[in-house]
Amino acid sequence: MNAADAHGDAPPAARLAGVTKRFGAVVALDRVCFELAPGEIHGLLGENGAGKTTLARVLAGLLSPDEGQVEIAGTSVRLRNAADARRLGVAMVHQHFSLVPRFTGFENVALFNEGAWTPRGRATPGYRAHVEARAAELGLAVDLDMRADQMSVGQRQRIEILKALMSETRVLLLDEPTAVLAPKEVERLLAVLRRVARSGTGVVLVAHKLDEVLSAAGRVTVLRRGKQVLAGPARDFSARELAVAMVGEPVGRDRFSDKISLESDGRESADVVASLTDVVAGSPEAPSLRGVTLAARRGEILGVAGVEGNGQRELAAVLAGVLQPLSGVARVPSKPGWMPLDRGEEGLVGDFPLDENVALALHDEPAFRRGPWLDWSGIKKRTKALLADADVAAPGPEAFAATLSGGNQQRLLVARELDRSKELLIAESPTRGLDVKAARAVRRRLVEFARNGEPPPAVVLISPDLDEILELADRILVLVRGRLLPVGPSDRSATAIGALMLAAGDAVGRR
Amino acid sequence: MAQMGLRIARALQPVAQPVLALAATLAVAAALLALGGHSPADAFGALVQGAFGSWNRFLSFTLVQATPLLLTGLAVAVAFRAGAWNIGAEGQLLAGALAGVALAISWPEASALVLLAATFAAAAAGGAAWALVPIAMKTRMGVGEVITTLLMNFVALFLAQFLVQGPLRESRGVFNMTDEIPAAAQLAPLFPGTRLHAGFLVGLLLAGGLWLYMSRTPGGFRVRVAGASPRAAVASGRFDPARVVRWSFLASGAIAGLAGWIQVAGVTGRMYEGLSPGWGYTAIAVALLARLHPGAIVISAVVFGALGAGGGAMQRDAGVPEAWVRGTEALLILALLAVDRGFRAASKGDS
Amino acid sequence: MISGSTKQWRAQRHRIACWTATAVAACGGPSADGSDNPDPAGSSPSVALLTSGPVSDAGWHAGAYEGLQRIGDSLGWRISHQQTRTPAEFDEAFISYAEAGYGLVFGHGFEYQDAAERAAAQYPDATFVVSSGSRAAANLVPLIFRLEEAAYLAGMAAGGVSRAGVVGMVGGVEIPPAKGTFLAFGAGVAAVNPEATVLETFTGSWDDVAAAKEAASAQLRRGADVLIHNVDAASFGVFQAVREAREQRGRAWAFGMNRDQNAVAPEVVVGSAVIDIPALFLQAAVAWHEGSLRGAPRAGLASGAVDFVPNPALADVVPADVEARIAQARRDIASGALEVPRIRYLEEDTLPAASPVQPPPN
Structure with a gap:
């Protein structure tokens, strides 16, 4: 039965009562109540910017609330810093380790x-x-x-x-712990968390993947725009109900019901825009790619599955033309679109305004030059168009990229990269860390892009998220220890691919 | 009523912090001066008078002192913008001065225009050459440029000593300085009757040019991207940031080299072992205070120049010893930084 | 550059007048009438000093600063000092002082020559004095120090003291003024003991004590039993080496240079070749006020500001006959009858002379 029940009479491990937290004009938490029982796994759900991480950080003593009370083990406390929280038995595992x-x-x-x-x-x-x-x-x-x-x-x-x-830990907070894990590793993590909970520790699982939360959590709390919109035992809600609560509107054809994408429908175009033949790349002593061969064709989404660290970064860099293979042949278009893994560090320059971030991809195009000068007014105009087109919530082209939320950053990046690539787009974990709505928008753009271009370009989707690969890719390859394994049409299932990538992935991780 | 007072207090809050910082620093500086038996009023009076007392004083003292700081400040800013931590402006300055002097004294028959162009080119090349070693070590061996540029400063210092005591020593062979450079190589005063030489104009033009380059051209944009986020530069697929960094570093060395030669051609007329009192290091403060903006570097260099000129006056007219003067100056610079930070924080809070 | 001095300058006032008189007598400056003596402040003249190093160095700069203070104290004049860091500040300081009505401005070091010349042309009412300067004008006066003359006497004493017949010299940076003192010292040794060998080493540094000691020990091992130095702040290393050699071999002596170092190591220093910069500055200020500061005054034995000072505690170390010859040589040099060999490194020979010139001895 639910572990929480066993500890029914004990005071809550942690409780927030009417907590409000503001950042300037933004209300990150609005009179939120939250209760964590000893020995339970509590799923904390919400879109990006809903306040999940803020709530966890208040509990961990990293932020002090503007209003409301924090209780640990039934006692009202004032946490001045993480050390205070630690002394009271509150520990946090951050998204960035x-x-x-x-x-x-x-x-x-x-x-x-x-x-x-x-x-x-x-x-x-x-x-x-x-x-x-x-x-x-x-x-x-x-x-x-x-x-x-x-x-x-x-x-x-x-x-x-x-x-x-x-x-001794009363409260364990985990911020998006499953975002980067392969399915089997997620399983293993959840098993550990169940064991931790059984010993009486209250576990808060901040996540955006509903199915994982539902499989582990006894209770769930959903936040939307800083407000608690739903709370209760997990078994009382369907995934769909939770998703609706998170986005605040019916989500329609979402990934839990249907697939947006189409199975390979025979429209596969024969013209190859990028091809790798026996490519070896990385450090000469221990190459990350050890003889990779692939071909990206117009109108096709090529999915590359696999746990991170198996050569994904190098594959993307070789395809993008910024990494020269040690051996083998890489035929790639001169300036492909690339949505790099780390959008904050690689895709965008946080200290630059948005128009300069757009210029990053456009500054050497003749259309945006006037003699020796950059045509900033033209770039600004293009930036405005992209912002409108991609529905980016930003004050304007002058706003600094770092002030945008992750979802909005990714929207801008998608818009920019789709705008520039006429032949090939490399998308590395394009929906990582995005909420349901934003992720869906990004996926839809990718599919539309691959299908509707004139002529349609090729998309290489590199992602550890198997659901995403299965949903979008026309053809799937698995990258394991620097080698690509093809996935036949009959193997198109999470379990089959997951087994394939994990068997070798673990061997890499464990030496 | 009370509410209105509160509102005013809140509006003043961002301003109050820097003002307080400045006031506190002035109070500390004044207390230190008083402690040393010097009248703070006289000292600060002399400081202001010495730097801004008259138009001629401002041109001949403050701006003359600002010139090497302006040029080295720009040099440092070019490298820093690209994310290369060039701590070696001092050595590059000396190398540039040596190159310019060596050419000028060995080619006295050249016409003024030719000599002017040739010495400027030689100085830029000398400074750039001095930057080449750290660049090569960074590229080939991955040695951090902070340590290499710093060490190259010492090499330059010893090279200058060696040359001035040996091969380049004045023809009488007595003192450790070179012969005077030919008149054709010297920079004329900008305004008759003042000591302000054309080197300041060079600095202004360079500042304007760099500002245009950085903000308006694709090349300058690449420099800024390479400095702000080399990974984003790589990912853009448009250029190789390492290459941009190398060229910026080289340009930085060349500008610092010009600074050295301009000081010789505009002020001293000879090369001495102790030509620079550490402009290449002060330049870092000049550039950072200006947040690497070429236009702001002009202002920041003039502020430092005024402190230098005013500091001399503090010694002469208020009898404050050198050490106290430098200490007071350092405090004032700290105050400036605090004020700057305060305003920055305030403007962020507003938006 | 000649360096050295101390806060405890031994005043030798009895000869101040003598030097001044010599300078006056020989003055052959372009304008010989002393009537245009600048005294813009009217009643009380103002004097300023520029140094390119800290006046707390207990040496070259300290000597000049003490001279300035002496001018203020004993003459009651207004004084001011600036430590300059860069050549840009040289001009700045000269101009500022001249404009503020300072009638006499000292630039203490050859590096001020160019800037002082520019200022002298621009401000004819002020007088600019450059220590170790090399050019003269109506209101531009180089001060030339003749420490060689004292070094020569020290050399004679060393020649008398040495039994091994080997005398060593440890120098700092190899520059003409330093070499000049050694040339004169060697000549003094030879005057007493023509058979003596003279060793010469330059360490390349004015303040590297370890290097000075190392060089001194090497000379002592090569048989020297008397050493002189010209290493400014590193002289301690030389004296230490002499002390240690004496413990091992029983006999070793040293001579001091620049300032009176007899008290620094009283058991080993036989005497010092001394230059009294404060006294020179005071003399120059007095001469300027009288309108007689002209030409290019040389500060030698005759001025009294340069002398060989024996260590009274070791008075019996120098043989009596040698002492008598030293006394005679001092008189001859002061009178001009004996010219000490020196390196002619300054443009002084083209400058209006202030001391009688005789043909070189050789």
Whole structure:
């Protein structure tokens, strides 16, 4: 039964009562009430910018509320910083991990745990054994001697969780922990979380993938624009009801009911716009791509599935023409569109206004030059058009890219890259971290783009999100340890592909 | 009524912080001066008088002192804009001065125009050559430019010492300085009766040119992208940021080299071992205070020049010793930074 | 550049008048009438000093600053000082002082020559004095220091003291003024002991104590039993090397240079070749006020501001006959009967002379 029931009479592990948090004019949390029982997994859902992360950060002591009360274990508290929260047993695993890259797993666990150090700053004898025992107890498969920068994403996440749970923890907050994991790793994570909850810790799972939340959470809370719009036992709601609550309108043909995309319908065009033959790329000692062959054809979405770190970045870079293969032949168009994985760092320049971000892709085109000068008025006009076209919520072309939400950044990036590529578009995890509505919009644009161009261009979709690949791709390849494996039409299922990519993916991650 | 007072207080809040910072710094500086037995009023009076006391003073003292800072400030800004941390403007300045002087004194028969062009080219080449070593080490071996440019400063200093004590020493062979450069190579005063030489004009033109280049041309745009986000530059697929960084670095060295030669051609007429009191380092503060904006660097260099000229007057007219003067100046610069930060924070809060 | 001095300058006032008189007597400046002596401040003249280093250096700059203070204290004049950092500030300071009515401005070092010349042309009412300067004009006066003359006497004493017949010289940067003192010192040694060997080393630094000590020890190992230095702040290393050599071999002596170092290492320093910059500045100021600061005054033994000062604690180390010869040589040099060999590095030979010139001894 639900673990929460077993602890029914205990005071809530954490409670927010009427909490309001403002950032300037923006109300991030508006009189939100939230209750976390000991031993439950509580799914916290919402669109991007709905206030999920803000709520978690208030609980973790990283933000102090403007109004309302925070209670931990039945006592009203004022958390001034994360250390305060930690002392009261609140731990948070952030979306962007905070491990020291050059430290080993053990060093990272020991670094911020008081138990690891004697009062005089020496290492506590036997702490290592203690950490190992705790990892075993939680069922966390970790390599304590591996350096953090050599770990896979999943491994790093497990170290983070272990780090958080080394001392007594009442509340464990996880911000989007499943975003980067392969299905089987998600399974494994959820198993760990169930075990953690069984020991009496309240777990808050911030997520945007409804099915995962539904499979693990006992209760759910949905936020929309800073307000709590729904709360209750997970079993009382369907995925569809939750999705409606999140976006505030019927979502129509969404991924939980139908597919937008079409199966390969025989319209496959024969003209290849980009081809790789036996491409080896990366560092000469340990190439990330080890003999990759593929062809991207006009009018086709080619899906490349696989867990991150198996050569995805290098594949994208070779296709985009910014990485030269060590050997093999890469025939790629001179200036393809590219939606890079890290849109904040690679796709856009956060410190630049939007028109300069658009100029990033246009500045060497004759149409945007006047003699030796850049035609800023023309670029500004184009930027306005793109903003309107892609429905980007931004004050104007002068706004700085960093002030936009992730969803709006991605909308602008999609618009810009679709605008510039007439032959090939490389999309790396284009919907990563986006809410349902924004993700749907992006997917629809990709499909329309691949089908309706004159002539239709090729799209290479590189994503660890199997649902996305299955939904959009006409043809699927799996990238495992630098090699591409084709997926036959009969294998088009999450389980088949997942098994394929995970078998090898784990072997990579674990040495 | 009370509410209105509150509103005014809130409106003043962003202004209050920098004003307070400035006032506090002035108070600390005044207290320090008083502690040393110097009248703060006299000292600050001398500072202002020395820098701005008369039109001639402003031109001949403040702007003359501002000129090397303007040029090295621009040099630093070009590199910093591209994300290259060129701490070596000092060495590049010396290298440029040496190159210019060596050419000028060995070619006295050249006509003024030819010599002018040739010495400027030599100085730019000298400064750029001095930047080449850090660039090569960064590109080939991945050695960070902060350490290499810094070390190259010492190499330049020793090279200058060696040349001035040896091959380039004045023909009498007595003192550690070169012969005077031919009159044809010297920069004329901009206004008769003042000491302000054409080098300041060069600095102004360069600042204007850089401003246009950075804000209006594709090349300048690439420099800014390479500096702000090299990964975005790579991902744009339009250019190689490393290449842009290399060229900016080279240009930075060339401008610093010009700064050195202009100081010789406009002010000293000879090369000394101690030509620069550390302009290449002060330039970093000049450029950062101006947030790397070429136009703002003109203002920031003039402010630093005024502090230099006013500092001399503080010694002469208020009897404040050098060490106190420099300490006071450092405090005032800190105050400027605090004021700047304060205003920046305030303007962010508004938007 | 000649360097050295101390806050504790040994005043040798008895000869101030002498030097002034010499300078006056020999003045052959373009305008010989002293009537246009600038004194714009009317009752109380103003004097300014520029140094290119801190006046707390207990050496070259400190000596000039003390001279300035002495002018203020003993003559009651208004004084001002600026430490300049860059050549741009040289002109700035000269112009500012001239415009503010300072009648006499000292630029303490050859580096001020060009700027002082420009200022002298622009401000005929002010007088500009450049230490170790090389050109003269009506209101531009180079001060030339003749430390060689004292070094020569020190050399004679060294020749008398040395039993090994090997004398060493440890210098800092190899520049003509430093080489000149060694040339004169060597000549002094030879005057007493023509058979003596003279060793010469330059360390390349004015303040590297370890290098100075190393160079001194090397010379001592090569058999020298008397050392002189011209390394300014690093002289301590030379004295230390001499002390250590004495512990090992029982006999080693040293001579001081630039300032009176007899008290610095009283057990090893036999005497010092001294230059008294404060006294020179005071003399120059007095001469300027009297209208007699003209030409290019040379500060040698005759001025009294340069002298060889024996260490009274070690008075018996120098043989009596050598002492007598030193006394005679001092008189001869002051009178011009004996000219000390020197490196002719300045344009002084083209400058109006201020001391009698004799044909070179060789």
